Structures are given as structure tokens and as C-alpha cells.
Amino acid sequence: MKRGKLLVISGPSGCGKSTVIGKMRGGGENVEFSVSATTRRPRPGEREGVDYFFVSRERFEEMLRNDELLEHAEFVGNCYGTPKSQVCARLESGVSVILDMEVQGAAQVKQKLPEAVTVFLAPPGLEALERRLRGRGTESEETIRARLDTARREMALAPSYDYTVINDDPDRASRELGAILDK
Numbered sequence: 001m002k003r004g005k006l007l008v009i010s011g012p013s014g015c016g017k018s019t020v021i022g023k024m025r026g027g028g029e030n031v032e033f034s035v036s037a038t039t040r041r042p043r044p045g046e047r048e049g050v051d052y053f054f055v056s057r058e059r060f061e062e063m064l065r066n067d068e069l070l071e072h073a074e075f076v077g078n079c080y081g082t083p084k085s086q087v088c089a090r091l092e093s094g095v096s097v098i099l100d101m102e103v104q105g106a107a108q109v110k111q112k113l114p115e116a117v118t119v120f121l122a123p124p125g126l127e128a129l130e131r132r133l134r135g136r137g138t139e140s141e142e143t144i145r146a147r148l149d150t151a152r153r154e155m156a157l158a159p160s161y162d163y164t165v166i167n168d169d170p171d172r173a174s175r176e177l178g179a180i181l182d183k
């Protein structure tokens with residue numbers, strides 16, 4: 001049985017990752033999306049087990065102790081991690097898996113699973129990013145600033161990824177990601 005592909009998509013918060021990845025959902029048959037665990041509170045409209053597994057810090061620490069996570073990172077005050085159960089068995093059964101994560105997690109995945117294909121999804125510019133973060137209207141000014149500072153640092157890491165895709169248009173960017181997955 002041919003192993004599935006592991007596609008890791010990173011990019012600054014607010015670069016449109018969820019929109020682009022959302023457009024890929026339902027696109028291909030043999031592709032599934034990994035649902036992460038996070039200690040962040042749900043935003044309005046986010047669903048448990050679909051967008052994230054929303055867990056307490058205690059539960060997150062227990063997952064770490066039990067070695068349940070493939071990678072994990074702290075991002076602007078909250079913990080995020082990929083449950084192994086979302087990835088390993090699927091790859092073995094020939095299903096490809098898409099992971100959406102910040103840059104520290106992507107580096108951990110690439111180190112553990114070098115066959116992973118990493119893609120940096122970049123905003124057309126930092127001004128566009130700031131507009132999108134503010135337009136979302138879900139974060140405080142302090143969180144927006146912290147996310148923009150993190151974005152500046154993350155952008156510098158783009159050259160270490162296998163591919164960089166500019167999200168100037170979500171439909172075009174999702175087609176480009178689809179083509180990378182089909183390679």
C-alpha cells in the first residue's frame with residue numbers, strides 16, 4: 001500500500017490559511033485534515049472536533065505526558081498540538097493528511113517525518129495581513145499586535161520551506177496547494 005502524503009501548511013496568523021485550506025476540503029477524495037488540540041478558547045462559530053479539540057491546559061499537559069502529540073508549540077499565549085491519532089494511521093492506510101500549523105510545529109514535523117512536504121503560505125504583504133487580522137474583529141488590540149510581531153518573525157523562515165505560495169487570491173492559492181499535493 002502506498003503511504004499517503006503529509007502536507008504541512010504554515011504561515012502567519014491572518015494570512016488566510018483557514019480560508020485557503022477550507023477551499024481544499026472536499027476537493028480531493030483521498031485527503032483528510034488533521035484537527036489540532038488547543039488551549040485557546042473557541043471563536044464564535046468554531047466547532048469542537050471540527051476546527052479544533054478545545055482542551056484545558058491540564059488535559060494538554062496530560063496529552064504531552066502520554067506522548068499523544070506529534071508536535072506542539074506555544075503561540076501567543078496558547079498551546080497547540082497535533083494528535084498522532086490524526087496523522088499516523090491515515091498515512092499508513094494511503095490517505096494524505098493536511099496539517100495547518102505555525103512555524104515551530106512545522107519544523108518539528110519535518111524533523112520527525114522528513115518525507116513531509118512543507119508549504120509556507122505568505123500574505124501579499126504585511127499591510128494586507130494587518131487589515132485581515134483587524135477585519136476578523138475577534139482579537140483584542142494586544143493580541144493583534146502580538147500576532148503581527150510573530151508574523152514578521154515567521155516570514156523570515158519562508159526560505160526553509162519546500163514551497164512558498166503567495167495568498168493573493170484564495171482560489172488560486174488553493175489550486176496551487178492542490179497541485180503540490182498531486183505532484
Ligand code: 5GP
Binds near residue numbers: 071073075102
Ligand atoms: P489560531 O489561534 O489563529 O487558530 O491559530 C494560531 C496559530 O496556531 C496558527 O498559525 C495555526 O496555524 C497554528 N496551529 C494550529 N494548530 C496547530 C498545531 O496543531 N500545532 C502547531 N504547532 N500550530 C498550530
